[in-house]
Each structure stands twice: as C-alpha cells, then as structure tokens.
Amino acid sequence: MKLSVIIPVYNEQATIAETIARVRASSxxxxxxxxxxxxxxxTCDIVAPLVADDLTLIRQPQNAGKGAAIRRGLQQxxxxxxxxxxxxxxxxxADYPALIAPIIxxxxxxxxxxxxxxxxGMSWRHRLFNWIAARLTNLLFRxxxxxxxxxxxxFRTEVLRxxxxxxxxxEFCPEVTAKVRRRGLPIHEVPVSYQARDIGAGxxxxxxxxxxxxxxxxxxxxxx
Numbered sequence: 001m002k003l004s005v006i007i008p009v010y011n012e013q014a015t016i017a018e019t020i021a022r023v024r025a026s027s028x029x030x031x032x033x034x035x036x037x038x039x040x041x042x043t044c045d046i047v048a049p050l051v052a053d054d055l056t057l058i059r060q061p062q063n064a065g066k067g068a069a070i071r072r073g074l075q076q077x078x079x080x081x082x083x084x085x086x087x088x089x090x091x092x093x094a095d096y097p098a099l100i101a102p103i104i105x106x107x108x109x110x111x112x113x114x115x116x117x118x119x120x121g122m123s124w125r126h127r128l129f130n131w132i133a134a135r136l137t138n139l140l141f142r143x144x145x146x147x148x149x150x151x152x153x154x155f156r157t158e159v160l161r162x163x164x165x166x167x168x169x170x171e172f173c174p175e176v177t178a179k180v181r182r183r184g185l186p187i188h189e190v191p192v193s194y195q196a197r198d199i200g201a202g203x204x205x206x207x208x209x210x211x212x213x214x215x216x217x218x219x220x221x222x223x224x
Contacts (some may be wrong), residue, residue: 003030003096004157005078009047009087010037017046019087020055026093028100030054033076033078034087035069036061042081067167067175074160082160088149092193099154101221102188109159110180112145113152113192121196129210133174140221141181145189149173149193149213152192159185169214170209178220 005023009016016034023032032055034043047057056076059199060069071083081100085093095113102108116134134195153176161184167175173183178198180187 001082001100002079003028003100004077004082005030005032005085005093006073006077007032007034007072007083007087008037008066008073009034009041009043009179010063010066010069010083010085011039011041013039013042013046015089016043016087017050019085019089020050022089022093023085024054026096026099030080030096031056031077031137033058034062035073036060037064037066037069044050047081059061063167064188065167067165067169067172070172071165071167077157080157081154083154084151088197090195090197091151095152095190095192098190099152099192102190103154104155108186108188110185111154111188113150113154113195114145114147114189115150115192116146118194119196120194122194123135123196126196133210133213133217136217137169137174137177137181140217141178143177143187145187147179147189148177148217150192167216169212171212174213175214175220178217182220182224 034047035058037060043058048100051057058072099111099113102111133148134145137143137145163179165175
C-alpha cells in the first residue's frame with residue numbers, strides 16, 4: 001500500500017528542510033506533499049530545490065490556515081494511506097511503520113498517534129487542554145481516545161476523502177474526529193514519540209484555537 005504524507009507548512013524556514021529529510025529517511029517509500037500556506041519567510045525557497053519524484057510543493061495563493069492546506073493537499077494524494085505531518089520537528093517520522101501497520105493489516109481505517117501519558121516538554125496549559133479535548137471527545141462520541149489533538153492522524157485515503165471537511169485552521173483535528181466517529185468508525189491509537197516546542201520556538205496555536213476546537217467538537221456532535 002502506498003503512503004502519502006501531507007505536510008502543511010507556514011513560516012517554518014528553520015525546520016522544514018530537516019522535517020523533509022526525516023520524512024524521506026523513514027520507512028516505507030512514500031510520496032510527500034508539502035502545502036505552503038503563503039509563507040512570508042524563506043520556507044518556499046528552501047523547499048523548492050527539494051522537489052523531486054517523491055516530493056510535490058503546492059503554494060497556496062493566500063494564507064488560508066492549516067485545515068485548508070490539508071484539504072488542498074488531499075486533492076493531490078495518490079496513495080492508499082494518507083498521514084498528516086507537521087513541519088516543526090515535534091513528531092518523529094520514524095513512527096510511520098507503527099502508525100500505518102494497523103491499516104495495512106486491515107485492523108483499522110483510522111489511526112491516531114497518541115502522545116499520552118508523557119506529552120514530553122508540553123506546558124501544563126497545553127496538557128490541560130489535551131485532557132479536556134480527549135475527555136470531551138469520549139463523552140460526546142464514545143471514542144475512547146487519550147489524545148484527540150495529536151498531529152499524527154492517519155487514514156485510509158478513501159475514508160478521508162469520503163468525509164466532507166470544511167475546516168480552515170486548526171479545527172481540522174476536532175472536525176475530522178467528530179465526523180469519523182459519527183460514521184461509527186473506531187479510531188485506533190498507537191504510541192508515538194513527541195518533543196514539544198513553545199511559542200518562542202515558533203508554535204502557532206493559541207488559546208482561542210483551543211476554544212474553537214472544543215466548540216467544533218460540540219457543534220459536530222449535533223450537526224453535519
């Protein structure tokens with residue numbers, strides 16, 4: 001089965017080259033789709049020379065958000081499995097084999113990489129949000145998750161494409177979780193490595209994104 005990795009990126013000139021190198025070095029062979037969300041730094045200049053048979057660069061005409069970038073990348077996917085990868089080095093592509101194994105084995109259509117229980121280096125505020133998000137998800141959707149907000153979300157491509165997504169920013173995570181569970185699909189969790197970075201190191205999510213995420217979970221419990 002072919003793996004497609006979507007990397008939404010915005011102003012990550014310090015880490016994008018290393019991210020791509022780590023993704024390329026991981027197993028199995030894959031296609032890499034970098035979607036630049038109208039970066040204002042040198043991100044595109046760094047990625048452009050790396051374009052090859054295994055790597056496609058898509059440039060968004062204007063900044064539209066992480067969710068919009070993922071949806072744009074999904075249009076380009078040719079693989080049987082699609083995996084979301086951040087460009088900030090918090091997550092380790094060496095975990096790919098474990099993440100895709102349940103799908104290859106026919107045991108799951110959706111796999112999340114859980115950072116629980118350690119959440120290495122994460123601030124107490126972000127830990128609290130993750131605790132609330134997981135428990136709200138479990139309450140609303142009987143999901144039995146330990147880490148709803150993880151970046152590492154992996155899908156059988158046909159499943160993800162069948163879900164009508166409208167997200168534009170960081171609400172991709174709660175929207176896709178809610179819509180997967182409303183379809184009755186179980187979410188399989190696999191432990192992954194994680195090393196948090198803070199706002200000073202370029203982390204872009206803010207407290208209001210957390211509020212929107214929780215509201216998104218509630219909204220899609222009762223609406224399509």
